[in-house]
Amino acid sequence: MDQRIDATAAQDPIAARYGGQAVPSPLAALPDLLLSHRSVRAFSAEPVPEGTVEAMVAAAQSASTSSNLQTWSVVAVEDQARRDALAKCANSQAYVSQAPLQMVWLADLSRLWDAAETHGIAAEGTDYLEMFLVGAIDAALAAQSAALAAEALGLGICYIGAMRNKPREVAEILGLPPRVMAVFGMCVGHPDPARAAAVKPRLGQSGVLFRETYDAAAVPPAVAAYDAAQARFYESQGMERPAWSKHSADRVAGPQSLSGRHTLAETLRAMGFALK
Numbered sequence: 001m002d003q004r005i006d007a008t009a010a011q012d013p014i015a016a017r018y019g020g021q022a023v024p025s026p027l028a029a030l031p032d033l034l035l036s037h038r039s040v041r042a043f044s045a046e047p048v049p050e051g052t053v054e055a056m057v058a059a060a061q062s063a064s065t066s067s068n069l070q071t072w073s074v075v076a077v078e079d080q081a082r083r084d085a086l087a088k089c090a091n092s093q094a095y096v097s098q099a100p101l102q103m104v105w106l107a108d109l110s111r112l113w114d115a116a117e118t119h120g121i122a123a124e125g126t127d128y129l130e131m132f133l134v135g136a137i138d139a140a141l142a143a144q145s146a147a148l149a150a151e152a153l154g155l156g157i158c159y160i161g162a163m164r165n166k167p168r169e170v171a172e173i174l175g176l177p178p179r180v181m182a183v184f185g186m187c188v189g190h191p192d193p194a195r196a197a198a199v200k201p202r203l204g205q206s207g208v209l210f211r212e213t214y215d216a217a218a219v220p221p222a223v224a225a226y227d228a229a230q231a232r233f234y235e236s237q238g239m240e241r242p243a244w245s246k247h248s249a250d251r252v253a254g255p256q257s258l259s260g261r262h263t264l265a266e267t268l269r270a271m272g273f274a275l276k
Contacts, residue, residue, distance in 0.1 A: 016199035039158040046189070099188060
């Protein structure tokens, strides 16, 4: 089926995500905000409105958190010099400097450690991989709610996974204590209208949604269809990109393709996470 993204489909987030694929009728009842996200990498110089950070954090704190442990924090960075320093740590991505606000989301076990110390309780549980995973998941859940809040306010965002390229340097820039690590950043600002981002298609649901048990046989045809859909999308944008399957394979080819993150476990231990 044809999944070309044309001017009409671009106005319809469901069509933009899935092209001509059949989708269940309840999907149409979802707010466009949930389906129309796009990563914004070009921002105007206009600062974010007063109260934006607090609104985003209120949404973040309304997200689910494991056992109400709240093992995340966020640092809001607006200072230009500090954003420039963070950009250098994040593969020199220009939009980290350009976006007027950088929200750096943290897996934060320091509060649990301090709470345990206050009550004379050993905090040995924070030494285990499980608790770092809880912190990273909590941060992701919180950040996605904050992203939706920013988009509801008419702003654009882009996640910055490259904040993990040099975690110790990022920790120094942000003054992070032990047992706290930046798991990703988030550019926030007004999208540049001259460089509007389009809604990208995603894998068809047959490649990600399985009923009762995992259906490995459904994945290859879904990936092949998605490679074709992505090719049409990039052609419509006047861009050339390798097939999604090739691009993704290149990203996991070996330690050299991980942008320095192949030493992350060692780095985390140096930052106070024992990862037992």
